Amino acid sequence: MKNRILSLKKQRNALILAHNYQPLAVQDIADHVGDSLQLARIASDVNGHDMVIFAGVKFMAEMASVLADDTPVYIPDPEALCPLASYCSAERVRKAKEHHPGAPAVVYVNTTAETKSECDIICTSSNAVDVVESLRTAKVLFGPDVNLARYTRTQTDTEIVDIAEDGHCYVHQKFDVKEIQRLKEEYPNATLLVHPECPPDVQDVADIVGSTGKMAEYVAQSDDEAFIIATEVGLVDQLRNNHPNKVIIAANENAICRDMKKTSLEKILHILEEQPAENLVTVPKDMRGKVRLVLERMNRVGLKESPVSQVPSATH
Ligand code: SF4
Structure with missing residues (x-):
């Protein structure tokens, strides 16, 4: 099976990305294995490939789909979701912003595209502290993971308000x-x-x-x-x-993580053989621009200017 996948991957000019939580056999056939931030950076530069297979959970494949422009992104199992993402709906972000006017919303990458489209900037577990500090504001809204929020609080003087006080990863x-x-x-x-x-x-x-x-x-x-x-x-x-x-x-x-383990070599082979429409990941057109913007703001963290103040027209 491994040889068949590697040979078809070459024929289809496909790029396979795998998260660090994927089964080892899947990591073994991937072109790149990494965390969310590392894979997001790779997904934003997939020129030269005709398709991407994202071995992970759905929010990651959505992120890759937005960053990869016209290159189609497939997920081996469309039912592989992240339960943590369900704690932070777009509505919850909107409500938090109403209660704390002027405070930017920092949303963890483990969220749906709809939720991302309501926030001001994305963070991952690699860069949450840097993202919060980059905003140079006294207070930020943060969610959904309360433990990541708590860790970030220990590293910064910025006030961090939980968007979802019950948000956690069961794993x-x-x-x-x-x-x-x-x-x-x-x-x-x-x-x-x-x-x-x-x-x-x-x-x-x-x-x-x-x-x-x-x-x-x-x-x-x-x-x-x-x-x-x-x-x-x-x-x-x-x-x-x-x-x-x-x-x-x-x-x-x-x-x-049950959802991370839904990927299998059989499912990856099926995508390479058939490119089934049900495995193609898409983000609605009206959200793509906003999601791309907040992901790119995250990628700009480290520059001298505050990412939000650089692009005020896009702040919600
Ligand atoms: S390990 Fe936790 S945060 Fe990561 S995908 Fe699974 S449920 Fe989501």
Whole structure:
């Protein structure tokens, strides 16, 4: 199956992107594997390819579809959604803005295209702090993940108001500080890497809090020999595969995202063979422009001017 996919991928001039939480067999046939920010940057420059297959959940494929312009983007399973995204409807963003006039809305990438079209700028778990600071404002609205909001609060003086006080990822909520303390005692020399969607008490005992991309980079560059990883097991599998000489310990082997695991090699092969219309990801025309704008604002973070003040006509 792997050889058939690789051969058809070449014939179709397809680019396969896979998130770090995808099954290892899927990561293995991808052109690029990474976190949301890394894959968003790649999706914005897919010239030269005739199609993109995004192995991930729907909001990621939508984002790629907006950034990839006319290149068609397919998702292996159209039912692969992110439950976290359901906490932050476009209506909730509008209401938060009504209650806090003038405060920009920073929306996590794990949201629908409709929700993104209501916000002022997108962030990912890699760049949430930089995005908030880039706005140079006393207060921002932030959602939907309350744990990422809490982590961001620890890194900035900007007031952060939750858009969705109940927003959380059920996978990262599974990490238990007592079990992690036990692992730290069992592996006293291990470095503990924690995703910012984990609960606050788990973040507080971490050596490093960061996105999956940051974790992968840290493990690759570190001279440490052992690492406890508190995020979805797809990254744990990837690290074990890439670093056979290092000890990679899962903080919870049951931290499995059901939707990320809906992708399979069979489904990817089917797309390459048939290009089925039901797997093609589209974002309504009237939203594409707004979503693209807020994604591009995120990508501009790091420039001297505030991303929102640079393009005031597009602020809602
Ligand atoms: S791991 Fe959590 S945030 Fe990531 S896609 Fe799954 S449910 Fe959504």
